[in-house]
Amino acid sequence: MKDNRLDFYKDFSITLFHWYSHNQRDLPWRHTQDPYKVWLSEIILQQTRVDQGMPYYYNFIESYPTVSSLANAHLDDVYKLWEGLGYYSRARNLHKAAKIVVEQFNGVFPNSYNGLITLPGIGDYTASAISSFCFNEVRPVLDGNVFRVISRLFGIKEPINKPASRKIFKDILNELIDKHSPASFNQAIMEFGAVHCKPKQPKCDECIFQEKCFAFSMNKQSDYPVKVKPKKSITRFFNYLIVGEGDDIWIKKRSNSGIWSNLHEFPLIEGQDIFNTELIDETVKIIKVSKATKHILSHQNIYAKFYRVKDVDASFLEGCIKVKKSSLPDYAMHRLMTRFLEEEQSFM
Template structure:
């Protein structure tokens, strides 16, 4: 029995009941694919449902304010996905009359849509024989065929794409692509894969040669940088606070935060007070208190943020202050959202 036939048979018996598998609507498929990049299904599913409630069509999403999109996305991380999502929706409406392109090349022309997403939409919605290659597929192919080429280098990525095309079932491309991704997520999982009850184990190179834990190969190219954040949580006698919107490039672009001072290391209360005294623009303070004695370490893919929240009582009522009870209306990074959820005034 062929590789693709075993994948298809396994999928029909074991596939999870997920809403985006009950439609061929390109908008809904696209939404699920963007959301599930770097996100587990269990985490992404509630967001998918919330987005469809708020934006049932691509026109609804295109016409929404960015702030609403970012607020609904809050907690999913990698916020560039949300900004690209919004931009793409506008592009589909303005350039394609609200209809997603029905070719692989046309789909790839959309912002934020790369080879994987274009292949997924093309195959799921339009039966175009394009193989998908995501993290799950890399893992299945690397283990089954014993491929040791790094998946995050050009040569490896090209090889796996060609291999995926060779072994796919072009006549049942939608189910096959869904199946191999599901197989990687459930059966051939990153840790503790269910090899003893795997329909591919008899011919799996990694299983036969005890290489399962070594494949796929991914080179560690990311150098982690430590950064030190000091958030100033102003709170006046009327329970008003201050928020600022992050501008410029960055993963948290256009999200809101408390006023931020970045330092080269951890600061004491005296160091913070001195810096605030030197920096123009901050309201004069009556007192400052450290909220968390130990820094909260927020780990991102390329940096670790050592974060302290400082409670600042200003001398006078804040100009342009935001009532604390309205603070949850603003889209904020999950680091800020966690603080807001736990802090009691």
């Protein structure tokens, strides 16, 4: 069964490369085999759309042209450049990996999958991408695009977000990948998934694989890929205290774990199942209160209120730092904070 299936697809790469040569986007990281730049692009693009990550890629290349310059940077500056992109552990691991490359590998990136995957922030996908793109190692990439393409072509119903399903896809890809052009194969199959075999409204009516695609032959494209429902999000209530006299303002760096780790924000009092209005009423003098705003994360729905207050008990400022309002832009913050600062100047 498996052999027949793969025989049927033995000219897959030729067809794919033909499509790729006519349809590929011009992306900056495709013009280089410098592992530093490829690595940077791959970390930025983890769970991130190309359009969203592109400006960050340019900013990082400009601020840190080499792995040494990144390794020598202050972590807080790296966070600042990452601000707004999300999944902030990527910024921490980016910096950590750069230091390892410089201090342990003499500034030279590992030139193999097995070496690359030892670096923090580099998992199976990223190690496969870098080792194939830069060193022509035969390592198939398996990202969201590839999952979708393979599941439709072969009619695979194993949920793509279950770890156990990975082997099924990897086995197929290891047969399918062009052993002579692993870099082009990986680029092409991801690009095909991104711009042609899209999640919604795939271009099946003009598809090079019409004859071969299981999903198309059954007219069941929308049934693939199969995915198990994610767990429901939890709800939290954040009360932010805006404290400070004159040009001074108090902020705090979040802990090294949990959401928004190591990013800055106003002193926070989290409510239990509702906003802590009573507690705040009794404890501080409220000058002004914002409306509740909803901020959505993958696993949490956060309702936030901002309170301009005075006469705050010192215990609320435990671990906080006093900074000038004008220097707030120097501190890396999460989107909930930057959005508030953009839109609610009247509180400052």
